[in-house]
Amino acid sequence: MNFLAQIGRSTLNFLALLGNMSLFFFKILKAFSPPFYTHQFTNQILTIGYFSLPVVAMTSFFTGMVLALQTYTGFVRFSATEAVPTVVVLSIVRELGPVLGALMVCGRVSSSIAAELGTMRVTDQIDAMMMLQTNPFRYLIVPRIFAGIVTLPILILVGDIIGVLGGYLVSIFRLDFNPSLYIDLTYKYLGTMDVVSGLIKAAVFGLCLTLMGAYFGFTASRGAYGVGKSTTKAVVYSSVLVLLTNYILTALFFTG
Amino acid sequence: MNKLTLKNVSKSFGSFKVLDGINLEVTDGESLAIVGPSGTGKSVLLKCILGLIPIDSGEIWIEDKCVISKDHNDSEKYPGFFGMLFQGSALFDSLPIWKNVAFGLIYGQGMDEKTARVLAMETLDKVGLSKKVENLYPFEISGGMQKRASLARALVMKPQMMLFDEPTTGLDPMMLSVINQLIADTIRKEQVTAMTVTHDMSCLSAVAGRIILLYKGKIIWEGSKDAFFTTQDPHITQFRQGAIEGPFSL
Ligand SMILES: Nc1ncnc2c1ncn2[C@@H]1O[C@H](COP(=O)(O)OP(=O)(O)OP(=O)(O)O)[C@@H](O)[C@H]1O
Numbered sequence: 238m239n240f241l242a243q244i245g246r247s248t249l250n251f252l253a254l255l256g257n258m259s260l261f262f263f264k265i266l267k268a269f270s271p272p273f274y275t276h277q278f279t280n281q282i283l284t285i286g287y288f289s290l291p292v293v294a295m296t297s298f299f300t301g302m303v304l305a306l307q308t309y310t311g312f313v314r315f316s317a318t319e320a321v322p323t324v325v326v327l328s329i330v331r332e333l334g335p336v337l338g339a340l341m342v343c344g345r346v347s348s349s350i351a352a353e354l355g356t357m358r359v360t361d362q363i364d365a366m367m368m369l370q371t372n373p374f375r376y377l378i379v380p381r382i383f384a385g386i387v388t389l390p391i392l393i394l395v396g397d398i399i400g401v402l403g404g405y406l407v408s409i410f411r412l413d414f415n416p417s418l419y420i421d422l423t424y425k426y427l428g429t430m431d432v433v434s435g436l437i438k439a440a441v442f443g444l445c446l447t448l449m450g451a452y453f454g455f456t457a458s459r460g461a462y463g464v465g466k467s468t469t470k471a472v473v474y475s476s477v478l479v480l481l482t483n484y485i486l487t488a489l490f491f492t493g
Numbered sequence: 494m495n496k497l498t499l500k501n502v503s504k505s506f507g508s509f510k511v512l513d514g515i516n517l518e519v520t521d522g523e524s525l526a527i528v529g530p531s532g533t534g535k536s537v538l539l540k541c542i543l544g545l546i547p548i549d550s551g552e553i554w555i556e557d558k559c560v561i562s563k564d565h566n567d568s569e570k571y572p573g574f575f576g577m578l579f580q581g582s583a584l585f586d587s588l589p590i591w592k593n594v595a596f597g598l599i600y601g602q603g604m605d606e607k608t609a610r611v612l613a614m615e616t617l618d619k620v621g622l623s624k625k626v627e628n629l630y631p632f633e634i635s636g637g638m639q640k641r642a643s644l645a646r647a648l649v650m651k652p653q654m655m656l657f658d659e660p661t662t663g664l665d666p667m668m669l670s671v672i673n674q675l676i677a678d679t680i681r682k683e684q685v686t687a688m689t690v691t692h693d694m695s696c697l698s699a700v701a702g703r704i705i706l707l708y709k710g711k712i713i714w715e716g717s718k719d720a721f722f723t724t725q726d727p728h729i730t731q732f733r734q735g736a737i738e739g740p741f742s743l
């Protein structure tokens with residue numbers, strides 16, 4: 238009985254959380270209106286996009302290298318090593334680039350948004366902003382969400398290129414591929430939609446991870462302890478949300 | 494007409510009743526002071542009035558309109574009516590002091606940065622902050638200076654009603670007199686209605702018109718400033734003298 242009550246309570250809490258998040262999202266949509274704080278936008282594009290570049294680049298690079306080695310290990314057993322470049326590029330642009338990149342950005346960006354907004358919340362700075370006739374959704378959150386949606390696809394595109402480069406380098410120097418043949422094979426079966434679907438995913442992930450950071454930061458309470466908890470929640474929820482939406486989007490884009 | 498009216502306002506956090514049926518009327522141009530021991534809900538009361546904390550029951554009226562109740566909160570329809578000095582200063586730590594003060598002018602009212610900066614500098618001068626601090630960040634100045642910057646940030650918006658949450662804690666005795674005088678002048682010369690939470694007797698005598706004593710979520714004493722300093726009410730005498738023995742349980 239106790240166990241059932243526990244499940245019931247957790248379910249209700251979860252539904253309440255979803256409800257609150259939807260309300261929160263609705264308020265953000267309402268705040269996507271003038272005045273636009275351009276200075277805030279450029280600031281956030283720098284902090285969320287530009288400064289995430291090293292992390293995303295490194296993730297993609299190593300992923301590409303590992304992919305080349307692993308697919309080679311498999312394909313060499315039935316003499317299909319010619320498929321390695323195709324598998325590497327498709328895996329990277331369709332799946333691993335966006336997902337692993339976004340997960341890394343979750344750790345970097347969701348947490349910092351949650352910590353920053355959470356600290357502002359518990360020290361009354363957000364309340365103070367409202368008293369100064371400035372909508373905190375418009376000033377603090379909209380620029381971050383917008384920057385997430387805009388910069389993630391760019392980040393991931395750069396990551397894709399670096400990932401393919403990683404696979405290329407390993408294939409040439411370790412697996413003795415012919416360089417021009419590798420590049421030809423990389424392009425041969427790559428369609429526009431492969432890249433575009435990955436970039437659409439990236440934009441959605443950008444929305445998810447900035448939204449989670451903003452929500453948990455904005456709703457922080459109880460001082461430093463609360464900010465710490467919010468930060469953790471932001472990372473956990475944004476990562477799970479990235480994986481969840483990734484499945485949904487993959488299923489949508491899946492053509493067989 | 495009253496500037497502000499509270500009708501039976503209550504607020505609980507969980508099972509802890511912080512405000513318990515507060516009734517309060519503040520007339521235009523009046524300076525009301527709120528005193529009371531730590532943790533009796535003075536800051537919560539101010540935040541409820543501003544619409545920053547939802548209330549559980551009762552109504553809050555601005556002039557002749559019911560602005561806040563359990564089911565609605567129209568405080569956004571009164572931009573610039575209230576100014577607030579937060580207890581913890583609440584300066585934006587990513588912005589330099591001058592931009593903190595000019596924030597509402599620039600981002601709230603759409604004033605251009607140059608004009609806003611001039612106004613901000615004038616107001617900073619009024620609260621006794623020299624030109625040295627304008628480009629510093631909040632964490633680079635002392636707590637007392639933060640308080641004054643925060644005061645400047647609220648005053649520069651020229652609100653109709655100012656709420657001060659402990660404006661003088663953390664100030665040295667000279668600055669205390671300056672700020673008390675400044676608040677008193679603001680109320681008198683610019684005809685701002687004010688509510689001031691304070692524990693400080695010098696602040697009370699400089700600023701207050703009427704005084705209420707809040708204890709355990711209720712208003713347990715109310716009277717003029719003169720009455721406050723002469724009454725033999727055991728709560729007030731204990732509060733005035735800072736005595737350990739008395740009706741307040743510590
Ligand atoms: N967000 C909150 N959640 C739970 N309890 C709260 C919250 N805010 C305030 N309280 C409680 O409400 C009570 C009143 O707090 P408040 O800050 O109004 O006190 P105060 O009268 O301003 O005291 P002080 O003079 O020390 O500033 C406190 O006991 C506090 O524990």
Ligand SMILES: [Mg+2]
Binds near residue numbers: 535536537580658
């Ligand atoms: Mg207080």
